[in-house]
Amino acid sequence: MTSLPSPTKEGGIPGKPGNPQSPPDSLHAGLKNRHVSMIAIAGVIGAGLFVGSASGIAAAGPAILVSYALVGTMVVLVMRMLGEMAAAQPSSGSFSEYADRALGRWAGFSIGWLYWFFWVVVLAVEATAGAHILNGWIPGVPQWAWALIVMIVLTASNLASVSSFGEFEFWFAGIKVVAITGFIVVGLLAVFGLLPGSDNPANGFGNLTSAGGFLPNGAGSILTGVLMVVFSFMGSEIVTLAAGESSDPQRAVTKATNSVIWRIAVFYLGSVFVVLTLLPWNDPSVVKDGSYVAALNSIGIPHAGQVMNFIVLTAVLSCLNSGLYTASRMAYSLGRRSDAPKSFGQTSARGVPRAAILASVAFGFVAVFFNYQWPDTVFAFLLNSSGAVALFVWLVICCTQLRMRRTLEREAPEKLIVRMWLFPYLTWGTIASIVFVLVYMLTDDAAREQVLLSLLVAAVVVAVALVRESGRRKAKAATGTDT
Incomplete structure (x- = not known):
């Protein structure tokens, strides 16, 4: 394998606004430390x-905690x-550019376009979910109009500057963090009988074993739970793309990587643990009202449903905002590497890849239309064919x-600021775990279609990449120059 090229040759490390030495069509370092920190946390x-x-919870009972811990x-x-x-x-294309350098251009092309495809489909899902909540509050405005409004506002934010994206995401993420932290604190006070006026008498940790034990549906339900929760973790890698537009990307990435353990432990395991201790896992309200609303209702928190709707709306808008940012930056990176239209790799005077943003949101609008027009056919295909992309990304x-x-x-050991633990053993162990999940999905009736359709789409994209690679080699051989 050839030496790793400098990120500046790939256009990955951004220039700073106003810096005359910044390369043309480069991204600007417009994200502040607080922006990147909050993006990392949330x-x-x-x-x-x-x-x-x-x-x-309904599928695995309290054992869902083990599922969350494994994932x-x-x-x-x-x-x-x-x-x-x-x-x-540091690079704006993150793992796509690294795959390009380490595995070959076909790998960077394939995983970059698959990741872009995943996020533009997510845009449609989240826009529809947000529109549903807003329509419930203001029914006079139809759902499609709300979806359009939400998409336009966040597109305008992303087009303005990366700092506008960062500011929106800072507040969206801040609300999520405050909400889930408050939920955990209030829930634990109720669990230990310290919440004044609680309708739910102190039960300690009895609900973890009272309704059929910790494994009410058997040990196999842990794996079922893994399939159900694995995709809720998608998005943790966004911070490595965002760090590329910060003033100190190495520090931002190092800080985010070192904090990922406690973030997952607190926000995922902590909050689900609180739900499971506040009420039995098989309480009908868990599925009917949602786990967090049911938990808040159980301790007498007024207007729990509306409070949670506001929090979910914030999470949806945050996902939309970051999804559009992520898709556009991946498209920008692909454009810079000549794996997408060259216009995708061009930026405005403020360092914004406008063509990449507009192309991403355009596909998102089309997907929203499909969701309203053909939800059970065309959109279902888009959704299922992108369903396993998260696992493909992690595998790459x-x-x-x-x-x-x-x-x-061998070439630059001083750059290994962050080191993978127990290399290469834990790397190989993680690869085996991801492959196991993919294979296990094939045995699950609900997940099989997602894997097969995702593999089909991946095979098509890889085939296109290999044909392009073959064409480049032939052109290089014919002209004696690199293409």
């Missing part, structure tokens, strides 16, 4: 945690690997780190 808190945990451990290890590479070579990160680590140790 990046793991997706809307899926608030609305998706109920189905996991959380896998994400911690993947983030450690990604943090190692990002701290050594692992394989890339295996090769990039050895190259860095």
Whole structure:
């Protein structure tokens, strides 16, 4: 394998606003430390945690905690690997550029476009979810109009400057963090009987074992739970893309990587633990009202449903905002590497990749239309065909780190500021875990279609990448120049 190129040759490390030496069409370092810190803290808190945990609890009971712990451990290890590479070579394309350098252009092309596809489909999902909540508050405005309004506002924010994105995300993320921290504190006070006026008498930790034991549906339900919660962790890798537009990307990545353990432990395991201790896992209200609303209702918190709707709306808007940012930066990186239209790799005077943003949001608008027009056919196909992309991304990160680590140790060991633990054993163990989850999904009736359709789309994208790679080699051989 050839030496790793400098990130500046890839256009990955941003210039600073007003710096005359900044390369043309480069991103600007417009994100402040507080922006990146909050994105890192709240990046793991997706809307899926608030609305998706109920189905996991219903399937596995209290054992869902083990499912969250297993997936959380896998994400911690993947983030450690990604943090190692990002701290050594900060880049706007993150793992896509690293795969390009370490595994080949076909790998960077394939995983970059698959990741972009995942996030533009997520835009449609989140816009529809947000529109549903807003329509419930103001029914005079139809859902499609709310979806349009939300998409336009956040598109305008992303088009203005990266600092506008950062400011929006700072406040969205801040509300999520405050909300879930408050939920955990209030819940634990109720669990220990210290919450004044609580309708729920102190029960300690009895609910963890009272309704059929800790494993009411058997040990196999842990794996079922893994399949149900794994995709709620998607998004933790966003901070490595955002760090590329901060003034000190290495410090931002290092800090985010080192804090991922406590973030997952507190926000995921902590909040779900509180839900399971406040009421029995098989309480009908968990599925009917949602796990967090049911928990708040159980201790007499007034207007719990509306409070949680506001928090979920914030999480949805945060996901929309960061999803549009992530998709556009991946498209920008692909454009810079000639793996997408060249216009995607161009920026405005304020360092914003406008063409990449507009192309991403345009596909998002089309997907929203599909969601309203053909929700059970066309949109269902889009949703299922992007469903396993998260696992593909994590798998590529692992394989890339295996090769990039050895190259860095040989050529630039001083850049290994963040190091993967017990390399290469934990890397291989994580690869085995991800492959196991993918194979296990094939045995699950609900997840099988997602894996098969995602594999189909991935195969098509990889085939396109290999054809392009073959064309480049032939052109290079014919002209004797690089293409």
